[in-house]
Amino acid sequence: MLKDAIDLSGLRRVLVIKLRHHGDVLLTSPVFSVLKNHAPHLEVDALVYRDTADMLSLHPAIxxxxxxxxxxxxxxxxxxxxAEARLLSRLWRRHYDLIIHLTEHNRGAWLTRVLGVKHSVARKIPARGRFWRKSFSHFHxxxxxxxxxxxxxxxxxxRRIGVYPNESERELTLVPGDAVATEMKRRLAQAGVAEQGFIHIHPASRxxxxxxxxxxxTALIRSLQNQGHRIVVTAAPDDAELKMVREILAPLEQGVVDLxxxxxxxQLAALSAMAQLFVGMDSAPMHIAAAMKTPVVVLFGPSGEKEWGPWQVPQRVLVSSHTCRPCGYDGCGGGKISECLGAISVERVLDAVAELLRQP
Structure with a gap:
């Protein structure tokens, strides 16, 4: 038995900190569900970057x-x-009993000290000094x-504090909201696209x-269109991503719905929920599609599919046979182009799409 387990029955409020990118934040959503399931009386709060807040807003456990x-x-x-003082004041008024810090960001260490939280858990990072080691009561x-x-x-x-999740509690949770879902249905109808009648492709990553x-x-989309599939393409409002989409769509004839x-x-989550299938890269939209239980075809190159693959959803993960991957580098030799991705053929992706669409 865990000798230093924390008794949740004696706690009132918990703060979970995840100051990372969009996909990272979404992958924390089961933490909130598990806490609430095991201790329904708890109030569980989140601290994230503002631009990632929609990954967790409307989560029923938060x-x-x-x-x-x-x-x-x-x-x-x-x-x-x-601004920092206002945030600290809001956090102080919540009187947290436990902080769960899910990154190596120093803000979590400072907050455990400044807020005077009795219980806290963070990653064990041997390279960190005394300040980190003395800031938390538990390390995993x-x-x-x-x-x-x-x-x-x-x-x-x-798990480190004695809370053991069941398999059924580990699902990703992302709630678009009824109003957003209704709006996306309207937009699809205007484009002449039926729910469950299209493939959602998000070709870019940050x-x-x-x-x-x-x-x-481009070749993939053309082939899918020739097979009779409707295609809806999305990308972030980023100049580089939008340029990529223009290059992909320029050689194609009409018929792709470009959002x-x-x-x-x-809205992206609501769209993914209405799709037959999602095709994309290792990116936040891929995790969003998985959270919406939409089958996923995803291509992995320099990043690791074991750590970042689609979670608990029908899937086909496509990788090359390069022995150097996953390397974590920004392209081969730092050259911004990953040859392992280029080695994945259009035919392999088409086969993966067909296999998933055949599943009941």
Missing amino acids: AEVHTVDRNWKKQGLLRQVS PMPRGNPRHMVEVNLDAL WLFKCWPTGQM SGQLSLK
Whole structure:
């Protein structure tokens, strides 16, 4: 038995901190569900970056979502200090009994000290000094050897304090909201696309070295259209991503519904939920599709599918046979182009799509 387990029955409020990117934040969603399931009386809050808040807002297990705006640093020292003070005041008034810190960000260590939280758990990071080691009451080890999916790594923080998740509690949770779902149905109807009558393709990633060559994506879409599939394409409102989509779609005839740069995170989730299938890269939209239980075909290159693959959803994960992958580099030799992705043929992706569409 775990000798230093934390008795949740004696706690009132918990703060879960995940200051990372969109997909990382979504992969923490089971942590909130498990806490609430095991201790329904708890109020569980989240602290995330403001631009990622929609990944967790409306989550039924979360009481409040607090945010840090990355733009505070650009607003001058006085405004930044003022904004930080307001956040700290809000957190102080919540009187947390437990902090679960899910990254190596130093803010979590500072908050456990400043807020005077009795119980706290974070990653064990041997390279960190005394300040980190003395900031938390509990530490969970990071996996050694075989990679571990990040959902399970996040849940390890709960296992370390004596909370053991059941298999049924580990699902991703993302709630678009009824109004957003209704709006997406209207937009699809205007485009002449039926629910469950299209394939959702998100060809880009915020890291372009994780993307398939544009020519191969064009060939894939053309082949799918020739097979009679309707295609809806999305991308973030980022200049590089929008340029990539223009290059992909330019050689094609009419028929693709292009929603690139037009959707919020909640709208993207609602769209994915209505699709027959999602095709994309290792990216936040891939995790969003998995959270919406939409079957996923995903291409992995320099990043690791064991840690970041689609979670608990029908899937086909396509990788090359390169012995050097997953390397984690920004393209081969740091050249921004990942040859392992280019080695994945259009025919393999088409076969993967067909296999998933045949599943009942």
